[in-house]
Amino acid sequence: MSWKRDRPETPRGYHHGNLKEELVKAALGLIGEKGPNGFTFAEAARMAGVSPAAPYRHFRDRDELLADVAARGFQTFEAALSRAWDQGRPDPETAFHRLGRAYLAFAHDEPAYYSAMFEAGVPLDASPELRAAADRAFANLRQAAEALIARLPQGKRPPALMMALHIWAMSHGIAALFGRADGGRRPLPMSAAELLEAGMLIYLQGLGIGPETAAPQAG
Amino acid sequence: MSWKRDRPETPRGYHHGNLKEELVKAALGLIGEKGPNGFTFAEAARMAGVSPAAPYRHFRDRDELLADVAARGFQTFEAALSRAWDQGRPDPETAFHRLGRAYLAFAHDEPAYYSAMFEAGVPLDASPELRAAADRAFANLRQAAEALIARLPQGKRPPALMMALHIWAMSHGIAALFGRADGGRRPLPMSAAELLEAGMLIYLQGLGIGPETAAPQAG
DNA sequence: CAGCTCATGTTAACAGCGCTAACATGGCGC
DNA sequence: GCGCCATGTTAGCGCTGTTAACATGAGCTG
Structure with missing residues (x-):
């Protein structure tokens, strides 16, 4: 039985006991x-030390495991964004930039999660948990957008949803094109974080949020 | 021989004559x-009416076919962007917005190409042609950035490369998240094109390039 | 504690895949 | 007309995802 681990770290009997978790970890790796x-x-089954058919007791098929990994990814993503935003403390601008860095940090530090979430082709409605976790993650961006918009005079407020989508799109675009651990698809004269920071400063400037007379060049 | 087409549209002998092209088309489909x-x-071999081993006479492996499709994608992408930019005529702003629409139109109308180019995980240096085509496509964005920057006073000019990267990131982000033919991952109250248009207007405004601050250009 | 149940594991099998080696064909240059 | 070799075919390897039939034993029930 070549699929058995030669020296099982945690000797077990017929039943594994914690297979689902271990499969998710193996998949992530x-x-x-x-x-x-x-x-x-x-x-993944081999890594968990079980037969190739065992995973089917926990996931309908390969896609369901992938969707589970993606859902867990969105959950930790949401946690990271929420922690970074910290309800806009001490002020929305500071918290907003922290949020952007957290976005890129996640893409950089958790490439496996990010991959499952955005590159594996998992449809968002593969499971209700996935959809819910993704929605909660996005809610952080939207909340930040709203807080920033609130600083604008009544007449000049853009739709919060649109602004949140812009933030998401630029963050994701930079993460997908330049922000991966392998340096991305193209060498750059600046880091992805700097690129996003500069882009967001320009965007906010365009909305009328930001240092009043700041030059567009970001440092 | 079940892989043979039941009624070959173009009857052929032992040799196909145009297999490489037909494989690429089949792959695209x-x-x-x-x-x-x-x-x-x-x-793909089945669709071309040949045996499963025939493609290996034209591509080292599956990845090489994928890379070929991606390279062709970048070539037609470059052509579309170049046509849209049209050397900045009649003026950079107009041409720039045409460029943005062309970007999204390509992602929308050629999902197979876009998929091979950005979602298949093909490394850009899989082949020199791929790299070259991708570079030429990006050069259009950079050229547009330079033309727009030239309208700014000397002291307020951002690096053209950075600006081009911002444009690319937002375009790609919107295309990847919301711009696909299937409506994207999330229903939106506005089209991807409108979203990009609005985002770019805000971004340009932030740089000082906009309706109000457009400097009269002697030409 | 005996016994039953059923969640969770295993084995065996199928079809399809990427890929390779050995062989077949026939178009083209000599 | 002949032979080379690009291009096709056949057969087969090991892998994959997936299912059906069977095995085990943890934990409830009496």
Whole structure:
């Protein structure tokens, strides 16, 4: 039985006891190593020390495991964004920039999660938990947008949803194109974080939020 | 021989004559239908009416076909962007917005190409042609950035590369998150094109390029 | 504690995939 | 007309996802 671990770290009997968790961890590791396509149901089972058919007791198919990983990714993503935003303390601008850095930090530090969430082709409604976690993550961006908009005079307020979408799009665009651990698809003269920071400063300036007479060049 | 077409549209002998082209077309169709992961070397061969091993006479492996599709995608992408930019005529602002619409139009109208280019995980240096085509496509964005920057007074000019990266990031972010033919990952109250247009207007406003501050340009 | 149940594991099997080696065909240059 | 070799085919390897049939034993029930 070549699939058995040669020296089981945690000897077990017929039943594993914690297989679902271990499969998710194995999947996360494999996605991190070889990308969401290289990830294999069979290999995850092998890493967990069970037969190739065992995972089917916990996930309908490979896609459901992927969706589970993505959902967990959105949950920790949401936690990170929420912690960074910290309800806009001490002031919305400071908290907002912290939020942007947290976004990129997540993409950089958790490439496996980010991959499962945005590159594996998992549809957002693969499961209610996934959808809910993604919505909660996005809610942080929207909340930040609202707090910043509140500083504008009544007549000049853009729709908060639109602004949140812009923030998300630029963050995701930078993360996807330049922000991965491998340096991204193209070498850059500046870091992804700096790029996002500068882009967001310009965008906010365009809305009328920000240092009044600041030059567009960000430092 | 079940892989043979029941009624070959173009009857052929032992040799196909145009297999490489037909494989690329088949791959493009399959990627469009089932995404870059669903695409299969064997099925492309089936569609072309040849045996599953025939494609290996034209591509080292599956990844090389994918890279070829991506390279062709970047070539037609570059052509579309170049046509839209049209050397900045009649004026950079007009041409720039045309460029943005062309970007989204490509992502929307050629989902198979866009998928192969940005979602299939093909590394940009998979082939020199790929890298070159991608660079030429990006050069259009950079050229547009430079033309717009030239309208700013000397002291307030951001780096053109940075600006081009911001444009690319926002375009790609919107295309990836909301701009696909299936409506994207999330229903929106506005179209992707409108979202990008608004985002770019705000961004340009932040740089000091906008309706109000447009400097009369002697030309 | 005996016994039953059923969640969770295993084995065996199928079809399909990427890929390779060995062989077949026939278009084209000599 | 002949032979080379690009291009096709066949057969087969090991892998994958997935299912069906069977095995185990943890935990409830009496």
